[in-house]
Amino acid sequence: MSNITEFDIKKPKVDLNYASDKKPVHSDPNPEAKPLPKVTIDGKTYDFKPGDTIMQVAERYKVHEEIPRYCYHPGMPIAGTCRMCTVEVEKAPKLMTSCSTPAADGMVVHTRSDKVMKSRTGVMEFLLTNHPLDCPVCDKAGECELQDYNYEYGPGTSNFKEEKRVFEHATTKKLSDKVTLNMNRCVHCERCVRFTDDVTKTNDLVMVNRGWHKELEATTEAGLTNEYQGCLTDFCPVGALTWNDFRFKKRSWFLNRKPSLCDGCSKGCNIEVHSDSEIVYRYVPIYNELVNGHWMCDAGRSSYTSYTNPLRVIAPLMKHNDALHSTSIQTLLTDLQVHLKNAASIQLVVGTDATREEAALLKEKVPTIIGKNIAVSYFNGTNGVQTSADDKKLDELLKMKDLTPNTKGVEEQGLSPLANGEVNADIAILFRNGRAGIPKMKADQKVVLWGIWSQDELKSFPSKNILGVIAGLATIEKEGSYKNADGIVQKFHPAITHKGGALSAHQVVGVWKTLN
Template structure:
């Protein structure tokens, strides 16, 4: 299932081309390094090469498939037969029968020239740069660059912009900038916030927030640091936390709203270091929002409860929950569940489809019990309340699976059900909010991802009798249905710490006892 692109795709060079004639024409073809590649009308050489996955050999700084074409870095030049000059492959429209050489001596010489110019004023201190290891300048220099610098003049240095905070999320080191202006075009054309500009001109050209006091204000600042080809823009949440070559990269989806952006979880030794977006044309394009980008902190929270908790029998309402073993928890819970006549299962809509189904099946085996779902973030009750927060990705519904839970036939919560129940079991994966506005004197069982502070605040209102630690989205297999009814399945990307168990195992444990 395909949805409409909700980000502005690359701008094609605007040329008044005659409208396509209705009769089918043979597909135009372009020859790149001897390989014949069909392309679509309007493609540039770079886009044609990318479509055929032949573009790995065309280096680029200013070109980014999700951004308008600038054609300024001059790194992607290629030799086109019958054209006198080298052409920039990112901006030259492909033509039928064009023969392109991406690795001819002339091309390589030009790229070496560009590399020498870019490195002339660039600090040569890769070992202390946070981008080292995933730096395009570094990679291309291995391939094309001169091995030594002939630049003997004084280097251009921005003293005041060596580590300049553009916002609380992004830090700028202007000395490393290669002026590709991907970031400026991103804020101009993708977020449309225009919160980054280039000041001055020529060799003094300097990146700056449009309003220096306010800094950046768009909600996608992490993307700036993703596509910055050098270490000029770095994400404060990640910078100098980990050398990138240690990172283990696994694909997943973001569970922070109903968009379900495709992401890559970068972890080292089971510790998530950062999340990065992965291109998916029908979901998130190339981008993800900052809220989602830092969401791994929920899983990595040191206050997260990772062992079963139980309140001792007959303790008062305010008594503390104490850590226990799974065996003892299952034993105690079985007693409680069997003695309860009306059990209400509340499923937070950040649980996966599989989890919701397992809970539903379990509930059907318990007489008198019922299953409802609750979302409760941003005032969203059902998927009908969902909507876009901006023109890009962010959604009102801050949970990942409202539509998946609805598809199972589970109904939204009704306040009367809560007051009627004599046991409430609430399952969530760390994002859905507890329905604490409902008054309830029944004992509550919390299930899923919780941290200590949350539990403490819940305890002030409700009679929490126990806590069953569960798993985050990235710690388990599962499917999630996003806002455009697209079902996405993810696999485990990191192993959970502590004693957390999957929903299935908990149900099995309780059922067997």
């Protein structure tokens, strides 16, 4: 990951069965150390770590594009059931599954020989006997492994003349309110079953019956209950499991894919923001061994909705006749400056969802611009978390108690937590990006709101108390860095361009300076 600037974290708790450091293996410089074993793949010889499978060696050295696979997923135990990844090993009588065969010293492997290609064509033809040709309706089309591999290895024609198998009762089955199952499309790779068994350990899914009638079912009547259901829809190689929130919203080939960070909790999962015309359609996790592995939770996955919320304030608002009106940033700041100059005491509360850069900027620049001594403190207020010491893991995987992304990063700037979680000044400037809580305050507390606020949140203040709202940018729209719960600093860049009237904190401070 090019986005990460620091790597000082213990290994994540989930043991990833993966060639996660996709770098070549180097021999130990110590002359007495044993030389690394060597394997020959497609005519080239590579070093490998003892214990690597053929697939992992090929993955590390990027032999061809990739060895095709359905059942193998780097984050899960190996099953070796789909037979798509078979390769030819010299002196072995039959083809071997590269995902489950450990590489051995002196092994000679052919990944694209005629025998292998013929086998893959056969596997594809069998998978397609029952797979419906509904790609136009299927949401997976465009990012579907069945499509990709069929294009590359498939026979193009079929010898199968019979009627295709149809699961009448499971064509559009809601496994939960988040995931829909279309059993007709399933290729029985069982990634989903192994995910619930071994990664989330909730044992939600099971394959019932055998052979032609093999079918995916939830183990309980409640259906899927785990918090990582979105991952099922990510790694499902076909469109059998689809994410309801994204279902039928957009075709995958229209989507712009840019890396960013999830700011839903203090974990800081690496995500890809999928957008079209600067409208976000979904978040998808991207692999980062140090932070989130391959996964992300459902809450984080749907957290983009607070940024695409139509009630989000995306223009500077100024109080006039006890009501808020949209205005220019210059007018708003000029007006605020008068209020702030006359106030006896001012308190600046930085939410722990501010980036490190924003926290440093606010702490340094805002008191000098206003020209007063201002008490600057930070406030978290999610799930009862006050400081990073209160933060803890909620489960074995990713979920954290602290629902703001940068508590550690803000603490690092030398700010102190807000005493008693209550503001106590003439005017309070509340900076938050929609994730941190709103501190307690007295009924007639005058406030200046800065960052990301929705109309609903504004209603929680009496309208005459709000002096102005300075609209700010969301994580996916700005640049900065967060320090997550494990102490990793992760830098991110804008994934989409903000189309409203909101400005970054740096821009606001820049304008504010010129007004003095």
